[in-house]
Amino acid sequence: MEKPLNGKVALVTGGSRGIGLAVARSLGRLGAKLSLCSRHAEKLESAAAELQGEGARVVVTAADVTRSSDIGKLVQKTEQSLGAIDVLVNNAGIGYFGPFQGAAESDWDAVLDTNLKAVFLLGKAVAPGMIERRSGHIINIASLAGKNAFAGGGIYCASKWGLLGLTECMAEDLRQYGIRVSAICPGTVATDFSPHAGKDVRKMLQAEDIAHAVEAIVTQSPQSFISEILLRPTQKP
């Protein structure tokens, strides 16, 4: 049966668990060949086994997206094993939650390098090929924390606020080549990312809700693009 992403290659960073794994599952069901990365090989291998069990072709790479040398190897391995990258999902992310005045410089660097610099580096790595082919999707998993300030959110909010700015500028740089750059801004999602003490997990957004938004973006007809999606739970958890 013809699927919308048959023959296409999708690279999902932070694909070993949580939102990234759910996104990979959805893209695999749409027919894409999958390349996943995260820093820990073991978790990646079990994610790959699950996705292969569903019939997807999967390669995994232990890579730290804050390191440009790792990104080079990741992109090269993906292209050699699966082909040119059609869909890049910049999902890998970390949080820091606490008053900014108590944070260390290394906390700032870790969050900004992972949530923001890595998107710049990965974008640079895939854009030339996409420009040549006059097509491609770059989907950045941002956050409502990129729009709403809250106490203790300074470093994380700064990274996601910056990511939204970068996303809009990347979209403007690349739309003329038929490349669509989009941001998804979820509220709190029921993953291991942050503690959910006092919240009703059943009312929270699920990783699959974000995957559904990714599906909507990659199945949009070529003359238009969804530039930003804000996702909230129906009921406050």
Ligand SMILES: NC(=O)c1ccc[n+]([C@@H]2O[C@H](COP(=O)([O-])OP(=O)(O)OC[C@H]3O[C@@H](n4cnc5c(N)ncnc54)[C@H](OP(=O)(O)O)[C@@H]3O)[C@@H](O)[C@H]2O)c1
């Ligand atoms: N969960 C939420 O409430 C929520 C809400 C809005 C937005 N988001 C955003 O959604 C994205 C995914 O979040 P999630 O909830 O799925 O988090 P998660 O369950 O903690 O998963 C994060 C993923 O990123 C990987 N990762 C982290 N640092 C990395 C690095 N330097 N290099 C490569 N991979 C790295 C992790 O694997 P390793 O640790 O093995 O590297 C893991 O696969 C993040 O960008 C987050 O900011 C989350």
